[in-house]
Amino acid sequence: MFVSFMFPVFLITAALFYFAAPGKYRPALLFAFSCLFCSWLGLRSLFFVFVLSVFTFFAARLIEKNRLCAHPLRSRIWSVFSIAFCLLLMAGYKYIPYFLQVRGLTELVPDPVLGHLAVPIGLSFYLFQAIGYLADVSAGKCSSETNFIYFGLYMTYFPKFVSGPIESFQDFVPQLSKLRKLKFLDRGRLSLAFTYLLYGYFMKLVIADRLSPLVGVIFEAPENFDSLWLAIGAFLYTIQIYCDFAGYSFIALGCSRLFGISLTPNFVTPYFAENITQFWRRWHVSLSRWLRDYVYIPLGGNRKGFWRKCVNTLIVFLLCGMWHGAGLSFVAWGLLHGLFCVADSLLKKRGKKLPFSRLTTFLEVAFAWIFFRASGLGSALKYIFLLFTCGIRPGQTQEILKTLNLDLIEILVILIGILLVFLMDYHGYKNHMLFPELVQEKDNSVRYMIFYVLIILLFIFGIYGPGYHTEQFIYMQF
Amino acid sequence: MKKRTSRILFVLLLLVTFYLVSKVLSVKSTHGIEQKAGMYWQPRNSIDAVMMGTSHIHCNVNTGLLWDEYGIAAYDYSGAEQPLWMTYYYLKELYKYQNPKVILLDLYAPARFKEDYQYTWIAENIYGMRFSLNKLEMLSVSVEPDRLFDYFPSFLVYHSRYDDLEAEDFENFFWNGEQLENFKGYTPYLLREAQTCPHVTEKEAGGFSEKSLKYLLKIIDYTKKKGTKLILMVAPYVVTDEDMRTYNQAAQIARENDLTFIDFNSCYDKIGLDFDVDFNDESHLNYWGSCKFSRYLGKLLSDDLSLPDRRGEEGYESWDENARLIREYVSNSSAVQD
Numbered sequence A: 001m002f003v004s005f006m007f008p009v010f011l012i013t014a015a016l017f018y019f020a021a022p023g024k025y026r027p028a029l030l031f032a033f034s035c036l037f038c039s040w041l042g043l044r045s046l047f048f049v050f051v052l053s054v055f056t057f058f059a060a061r062l063i064e065k066n067r068l069c070a071h072p073l074r075s076r077i078w079s080v081f082s083i084a085f086c087l088l089l090m091a092g093y094k095y096i097p098y099f100l101q102v103r104g105l106t107e108l109v110p111d112p113v114l115g116h117l118a119v120p121i122g123l124s125f126y127l128f129q130a131i132g133y134l135a136d137v138s139a140g141k142c143s144s145e146t147n148f149i150y151f152g153l154y155m156t157y158f159p160k161f162v163s164g165p166i167e168s169f170q171d172f173v174p175q176l177s178k179l180r181k182l183k184f185l186d187r188g189r190l191s192l193a194f195t196y197l198l199y200g201y202f203m204k205l206v207i208a209d210r211l212s213p214l215v216g217v218i219f220e221a222p223e224n225f226d227s228l229w230l231a232i233g234a235f236l237y238t239i240q241i242y243c244d245f246a247g248y249s250f251i252a253l254g255c256s257r258l259f260g261i262s263l264t265p266n267f268v269t270p271y272f273a274e275n276i277t278q279f280w281r282r283w284h285v286s287l288s289r290w291l292r293d294y295v296y297i298p299l300g301g302n303r304k305g306f307w308r309k310c311v312n313t314l315i316v317f318l319l320c321g322m323w324h325g326a327g328l329s330f331v332a333w334g335l336l337h338g339l340f341c342v343a344d345s346l347l348k349k350r351g352k353k354l355p356f357s358r359l360t361t362f363l364e365v366a367f368a369w370i371f372f373r374a375s376g377l378g379s380a381l382k383y384i385f386l387l388f389t390c391g392i393r394p395g396q397t398q399e400i401l402k403t404l405n406l407d408l409i410e411i412l413v414i415l416i417g418i419l420l421v422f423l424m425d426y427h428g429y430k431n432h433m434l435f436p437e438l439v440q441e442k443d444n445s446v447r448y449m450i451f452y453v454l455i456i457l458l459f460i461f462g463i464y465g466p467g468y469h470t471e472q473f474i475y476m477q478f
Numbered sequence B: 001m002k003k004r005t006s007r008i009l010f011v012l013l014l015l016v017t018f019y020l021v022s023k024v025l026s027v028k029s030t031h032g033i034e035q036k037a038g039m040y041w042q043p044r045n046s047i048d049a050v051m052m053g054t055s056h057i058h059c060n061v062n063t064g065l066l067w068d069e070y071g072i073a074a075y076d077y078s079g080a081e082q083p084l085w086m087t088y089y090y091l092k093e094l095y096k097y098q099n100p101k102v103i104l105l106d107l108y109a110p111a112r113f114k115e116d117y118q119y120t121w122i123a124e125n126i127y128g129m130r131f132s133l134n135k136l137e138m139l140s141v142s143v144e145p146d147r148l149f150d151y152f153p154s155f156l157v158y159h160s161r162y163d164d165l166e167a168e169d170f171e172n173f174f175w176n177g178e179q180l181e182n183f184k185g186y187t188p189y190l191l192r193e194a195q196t197c198p199h200v201t202e203k204e205a206g207g208f209s210e211k212s213l214k215y216l217l218k219i220i221d222y223t224k225k226k227g228t229k230l231i232l233m234v235a236p237y238v239v240t241d242e243d244m245r246t247y248n249q250a251a252q253i254a255r256e257n258d259l260t261f262i263d264f265n266s267c268y269d270k271i272g273l274d275f276d277v278d279f280n281d282e283s284h285l286n287y288w289g290s291c292k293f294s295r296y297l298g299k300l301l302s303d304d305l306s307l308p309d310r311r312g313e314e315g316y317e318s319w320d321e322n323a324r325l326i327r328e329y330v331s332n333s334s335a336v337q338d
Helices: A007-020 A023-041 A043-068 A072-102 A111-117 A123-139 A148-156 A169-176 A187-220 A227-258 A276-282 A285-296 A306-324 A328-349 A357-373 A377-389 A394-403 A408-430 A435-440 A444-461 B002-025 B033-039 B063-070 B084-094 B108-112 B133-142 B145-150 B174-181 B210-226 B241-256 B264-271 B287-304 B317-337
Strands: B049-053 B074-078 B102-106 B229-234 B260-263
Touching (some): A007 A023, A023 A148, A043 A123, A123 A285, A187 A227, A276 A328, A285 A306, A328 A357, A435 A444, B033 B174, B049 B084, B210 B229, B241 B260
16 A cells, blocks of 8 residues: 555545644544545445454453453453454454465355455455453553543554554553644654655665565466576576565654654664564564564463474464465465574574574575465475576576566666665664664765665655556557 | 754755656656646747647647647647546646647547546656646546555655666756756657558447536536637547547537538648558548648638737747757657668
8 A cells, every 4th residue: 555656645635634734633533544545445344343342342341441450260261262363353354365275166156245254455464463452451461441542542543553563552542642742843853753654665665565576477387497597586586575564664664753653663674684583573573573473472482392493483484384375385484484483592502603604594594485475385396396407508698687577777777776774784784773774873974865865765666656658659550 | 153054954955856756757658748847848928829639639739740830829738548537637737838829639539439537648647747736636536546656646646766777867957947848748759650541430429428418518618718719620630420429519519609621631632641651540640641731721821810920929939949950850760760
């Protein structure tokens, strides 16, 4: 939705109303705009999130009420019931369509029913928020919310609705009571919001969306490419998925900052990690934290011995894979990361370190992404088999460049774009800060130059709009 | 103070860069876009005869010859397959800068294209017009609402032209104004393709779509209000019976509104067209055919409408240059072809 041409219109309208309204109405206004955003995605999306919000809100109230009234069993029953309901809902939506497809039963199900079985947009994210909230209330880590508008906003908040971050209730809701004092002209906040937006859009529109069709062609028919191009394909997908998801997350952070709400930075220069464990502290941070707090630690974490820790790690990554999608390739991707983590733990236990740790970690991650990107486990294995066996065929290069629609300028744009992201991330990594935050510490002139370069690159090289198609202008007849 | 200065510099730098980049990347085409964009560079209220319609105008009406032989300050303000509803808004745009004595409107588009939304060559008819309320109104009748963002704003389309640039893309800035002023819309075709002379027998009238008819009447009303003589015409091409039905209806409309209607397909011989050598294709005259047609048209305009001979007048130097450039282009291209 962030790349829709209507989104800036929506964002500006929401901001205008937000800052024009009296401070005390701001959360309600944000909630209303978030509901509007959900309905823009489809009334079904709004219906789901609204019903789930009402359910979770009252379930949490009951859990807390019973806990405080010395009815721990009732509280426990409500807690188990409500969390199980959320889990079943997620499992149902993720896996019923998958099993129907695997069993070849899709054609037997009427189209309207199939439509209802499709995962509602954002479900995986707000369901995890709901589960985390219910678990925290149940454990007494936080009180249940009494204001439905606050809770509703926590669930539906539009910058994070589609793809997170998965916010914890304790981080998100306390910020809402401070919104009434927020001033529009707070240059620090506006500048940071603008930088996040700019950086996010640059990653998404200039790099991710440019690489997407190339990667698509390579993964679609890997047999048409040699080992070198398959390796390039895996590398490009590694960059694409990062720029796509991190770009989206930075846009979400920027939008949210505009309204005075800080969201969890989901991506903290992940490809500079020195091992897979560190990678997951930097990649999709909010999901990693959720899995740590609500799966890994309750399973015993690292408190029950080394081998139990390894088993817990594998369980967490298995769930992580299953959360990302239905199918054996996602299971394989999750387990692969789990195995890499176990290997890290083993090395650490023996006081050793990965050789060329950053490069090795990057290669591990890039290799695992093949399972994530391929259309199934079979396709992933085929890709890997070809990657290591088909050799290099230099004679094919021209043909491949033509297939991928790559000319010198396009190759340069891709290389320079990737290099820029690398440099910005490297700068951030060295200073222990995200690049948009680092920019705020620079002199005005430097900051404006960075804005200038990113805006112009985005304007020219961003993949947006219908784009230019020569054939529209080649005047054939009449 | 320092902060404010750097902020102002940043905005200025951004605006200047946007201007330069937009001018370089914007789509250039002599099949509609340049004709529309070039109009803004013409000296104010200098054009006496404006030719509007489809490519039948900018391929057939040689503005250089009209100037050389009759001193008529004419401009081909047309675009490929331009429907009448777009012509109407271009007419309104024209009057912001010019006040012509005569407008010649070619009616090939309503005769051949009947759909209410025509997308095939719409790009040629959009990107030459500057942003204005008039442009938004034109888009609102020319494009279905769900396709609006396929064409507007223009930079959504042209921003990705960076790997399609040619030398001429860097000659589109305001300091190249003189060059842009010299273009008067005519786009010569240099192929010679023999055609068969048509013999149409259709006598019935009809064929205007409801939308085309509505906008033709609006054009008639608008030019009446502006006090400009409007001539409905059909530039020569290999006409068909089906097209003829629409032209018969156009003749009726002209009579009802006290307008002149000239079907130049009915006077191939008077024009002196040779079907073996004067056509580029069945729809367009080539350069040599366009010279014959323009000579015939120019005589008609200067004799019947007493359009002034502007040769030698101050402010009309660009018409001299336009004629010279056309001659030079044809002579160079012909030399290459030979």
